[in-house]
Amino acid sequence: MDSKIPKPSFLKKPTGPLSLPGNARLPLSRDLLNIPSANSTMFAKMRAPSPDKKSTGGGTVNRAKLRRSRSAMDLNRPDFHRPKHTSALAPILSRAGNINANTVAMMASSDLVKQMPSTNGTRMHQLRRSRSACDIAMTSNVSSISSTTTSSSASGMSSLAGFKRQPPAAAPNARTAVAAKVPKVATTIPPRAGGVLSKPIPPKIVTTAASSVATATGRRVAPVVKSTVGIKAGTNKARTAGADAPKANGAGAKTINKRIPPYDYKARFANLTEKHKALMEKHEKLLEGYAGREALQELYDDCTRELEQLKTEHAQLKAELQTVRLENDELSNTNQSLSSNLEHTETELQKLREKYTVTDRENATLRMQLKELEERAAFLEEENVTLQDVNQRNTELLFHANIERKDLHNMVMDLRGNIRVFCRVRPPLPMESHRIECGWKYLDEQSIELIAMDGSNKRMDFSFDHVFHPRTTQQDIFDNVSPLIQSALDGYNVCIFAYGQTGSGKTYTMDGVPDSLGVIPRTVDLIFNAINDYRHFGWEYEIRVTFLEIYNEILYDLLDTSGTTKDLEIRMANAKNKTEVYVSNIIEETVETTARLHQLMNIAKMNRATAATAGNERSSRSHAVTKITLIGTHQEKGETCIGSVNLVDLAGSESPKTSTRMDETKNINRSLSELSNVILALVQRNEHIPYRNSKLTHLLMPSLGGNSKTLMFVNVAPFQDCFTETVKSLRFASQVNSCKLQRVKRNKVLNGSGVM
Numbered sequence: 001m002d003s004k005i006p007k008p009s010f011l012k013k014p015t016g017p018l019s020l021p022g023n024a025r026l027p028l029s030r031d032l033l034n035i036p037s038a039n040s041t042m043f044a045k046m047r048a049p050s051p052d053k054k055s056t057g058g059g060t061v062n063r064a065k066l067r068r069s070r071s072a073m074d075l076n077r078p079d080f081h082r083p084k085h086t087s088a089l090a091p092i093l094s095r096a097g098n099i100n101a102n103t104v105a106m107m108a109s110s111d112l113v114k115q116m117p118s119t120n121g122t123r124m125h126q127l128r129r130s131r132s133a134c135d136i137a138m139t140s141n142v143s144s145i146s147s148t149t150t151s152s153s154a155s156g157m158s159s160l161a162g163f164k165r166q167p168p169a170a171a172p173n174a175r176t177a178v179a180a181k182v183p184k185v186a187t188t189i190p191p192r193a194g195g196v197l198s199k200p201i202p203p204k205i206v207t208t209a210a211s212s213v214a215t216a217t218g219r220r221v222a223p224v225v226k227s228t229v230g231i232k233a234g235t236n237k238a239r240t241a242g243a244d245a246p247k248a249n250g251a252g253a254k255t256i257n258k259r260i261p262p263y264d265y266k267a268r269f270a271n272l273t274e275k276h277k278a279l280m281e282k283h284e285k286l287l288e289g290y291a292g293r294e295a296l297q298e299l300y301d302d303c304t305r306e307l308e309q310l311k312t313e314h315a316q317l318k319a320e321l322q323t324v325r326l327e328n329d330e331l332s333n334t335n336q337s338l339s340s341n342l343e344h345t346e347t348e349l350q351k352l353r354e355k356y357t358v359t360d361r362e363n364a365t366l367r368m369q370l371k372e373l374e375e376r377a378a379f380l381e382e383e384n385v386t387l388q389d390v391n392q393r394n395t396e397l398l399f400h401a402n403i404e405r406k407d408l409h410n411m412v413m414d415l416r417g418n419i420r421v422f423c424r425v426r427p428p429l430p431m432e433s434h435r436i437e438c439g440w441k442y443l444d445e446q447s448i449e450l451i452a453m454d455g456s457n458k459r460m461d462f463s464f465d466h467v468f469h470p471r472t473t474q475q476d477i478f479d480n481v482s483p484l485i486q487s488a489l490d491g492y493n494v495c496i497f498a499y500g501q502t503g504s505g506k507t508y509t510m511d512g513v514p515d516s517l518g519v520i521p522r523t524v525d526l527i528f529n530a531i532n533d534y535r536h537f538g539w540e541y542e543i544r545v546t547f548l549e550i551y552n553e554i555l556y557d558l559l560d561t562s563g564t565t566k567d568l569e570i571r572m573a574n575a576k577n578k579t580e581v582y583v584s585n586i587i588e589e590t591v592e593t594t595a596r597l598h599q600l601m602n603i604a605k606m607n608r609a610t611a612a613t614a615g616n617e618r619s620s621r622s623h624a625v626t627k628i629t630l631i632g633t634h635q636e637k638g639e640t641c642i643g644s645v646n647l648v649d650l651a652g653s654e655s656p657k658t659s660t661r662m663d664e665t666k667n668i669n670r671s672l673s674e675l676s677n678v679i680l681a682l683v684q685r686n687e688h689i690p691y692r693n694s695k696l697t698h699l700l701m702p703s704l705g706g707n708s709k710t711l712m713f714v715n716v717a718p719f720q721d722c723f724t725e726t727v728k729s730l731r732f733a734s735q736v737n738s739c740k741l742q743r744v745k746r747n748k749v750l751n752g753s754g755v756m
């Protein structure tokens with residue numbers, strides 16, 4: 001502009017510094033000051049004729065309008081062709097950044113700006129008002145340039161002064177007028193529900209200067225102004241102000257029409273300041289708009305991120321909600337179950353309480369009963385003490401009575417004889433029905449008459465301690481044997497043996513059969529029952545057993561199942577008492593129960609030698625001796641009594657004529673003969689008793705003579721073909737029965753001093 005518009009000669013450069021406030025930038029002042037202030041004539045000469053003027057024939061007012069519109073409105077248009085005479089403003093706009101601070105400082109020092117309050121809303125209001133004033137001033141300036149050059153500077157100043165001093169109320173009027181024409185799309189960004197933006201902000205939203213958005217993060221968003229709309233609004237406002245100013249204020253119209261004299265630098269400066277202010281205002285709005293857009297973009301990005309985050313959180317929360325719902329369902333089920341359990345428990349608790357109440361009552365009753373019982377117990381205890389004394393005396397009496405009973409029992413046994421003979425006639429077996437029987441007459445319990453059925457009509461009478469006919473039961477037999485067993489428990493040696501022809505029923509009498517037990521098993525039962533009763537008298541018994549077999553004059557241990565042959569010897573037990581013997585190397589087992597003793601008996605029975613004979617399919621071909629030793633101890637009295645029972649099942653005598661094993665038969669018959677000799681020697685009271693002539697008599701020495709009680713069963717078969725053997729047996733038995741043995745003594749051990 002400087003190059004094309006010559007500087008008027010009357011314009012003089014101010015000599016002194018321009019009275020600008022603060023550090024206002026000089027280049028700006030210089031540029032502004034260098035704008036030619038030619039009068040309208042000169043301006044008209046220099047400017048090319050306006051097309052509008054050509055076409056419309058309008059005056060300077062239209063040109064001024066056009067120029068103002070171009071300067072104010074078209075500056076921001078991209079296709080705007082900046083006229084050369086406005087290039088002086090370009091540095092101002094292009095250096096908006098620099099101008100901003102300096103100009104603001106300058107404006108801050110000027111009276112125009114100083115009147116503005118510092119608050120944003122009011123400031124923007126004042127800015128708008130200033131812009132309107134600027135437009136008015138600019139319009140008036142242009143008008144004055146285009147209309148007349150005779151206006152005084154005072155009027156120009158006054159117009160500016162009048163503008164500057166325009167009351168605040170005028171601005172709202174102007175703005176109201178502008179607002180009425182400019183469609184202002186202004187809104188605030190709606191806050192998001194719960195502090196989050198619910199939807200994106202429309203791109204062309206214009207907010208008021210005071211509008212602000214509070215985000216969820218609390219960040220304050222700068223007011224957003226749509227630049228294009230702002231410009232349009234500003235343009236419209238300026239246009240409206242320019243058009244309406246003369247009409248609105250008569251004084252203002254007068255001022256507008258006045259031109260600012262070129263020398264009126266103050267007015268020109270004011271005018272330019274207003275222009276500058278308007279431009280700055282636009283610039284600031286643009287900046288604000290730009291900042292707003294950036295803020296919106298940032299806000300949009302933030303919101304997008306937040307939205308994504310919220311979506312993620314929403315998905316997580318949804319999953320969590322699902323989990324919580326499941327947990328809630330589980331908890332509900334658990335709660336329901338617990339409630340049910342609680343209800344059940346409460347019901348049980350109620351029942352238990354009721355039970356407790358009942359039990360408590362019962363307990364109280366029982367306590368009363370307990371008290372009564374305790375009193376009763378105390379009374380009974382006293383009685384018990386008394387009874388214990390009585391019992392003690394009774395026990396003592398019983399002990400002595402038992403001794404008396406033993407003595408009396410022994411006396412009875414002695415009266416019956418030390419050796420007793422029972423005769424038993426066995427019945428014929430079903431398989432023996434073809435055999436002819438002898439004639440048997442049972443005269444009484446002790447006498448029997450045998451009649452030969454061979455036609456000779458021989459008759460023989462025999463007497464014994466007891467005669468048992470074929471129908472006599474095993475129990476009847478044992479009832480007569482049991483007193484001897486009692487003697488054994490009382491401390492006597494007892495010997496029970498069965499003598500007779502083979503097949504006459506010896507084994508049946510001694511052992512019996514499973515359905516009909518004989519003497520030995522019944523003796524065992526009796527002994528164990530008796531020792532249980534004897535405990536009441538203070539006696540404790542120990543039972544020892546041995547099972548011995550004498551076969552062909554050799555001793556065998558029937559309990560030895562090892563298969564090895566041991567040398568068993570009969571030895572003298574006591575040098576003083578030569579009748580006491582024992583067997584060396586024999587197994588002597590202590591038994592505590594009946595079952596064990598029966599078990600041992602079965603073992604011995606299985607080990608015994610048997611064979612078929614003419615008279616017996618399963619004949620016992622040996623002498624079997626079962627010895628039961630009874631050791632009774634009375635701890636209190638310090639007494640011990642030892643008794644024994646020798647139960648002997650002799651081998652059956654056999655006629656050499658019918659024997660198939662002669663050596664065996666000879667040994668059997670010889671041992672039986674030696675037994676007869678010993679018994680007869682005892683009967684005849686011989687000095688020498690040939691005990692040692694056979695193993696059998698040697699073994700039975702303590703039981704046959706001296707201190708013993710002997711019972712001999714003579715078993716006979718009922719048949720005529722056994723007549724001779726039967727007569728021999730009965731005669732021998734009769735001889736034994738007539739034997740009177742010396743009175744026997746009871747075995748007594750006093751304090752372990754030995755058997756007496």
Ligand SMILES: Nc1ncnc2c1ncn2[C@@H]1O[C@H](COP(=O)(O)OP(=O)(O)OP(=O)(O)O)[C@@H](O)[C@H]1O
Nearest residue numbers: 426427502503504505506507508616619620651652
């Ligand atoms: N009182 C009785 N009642 C029923 N049967 C009997 C009686 N006595 C013996 N017997 C039967 O007669 C048979 C021969 O008896 P047993 O074997 O006891 O004779 P034994 O004298 O022992 O003969 P051996 O000397 O040959 O051993 C057996 O079958 C036995 O069951």
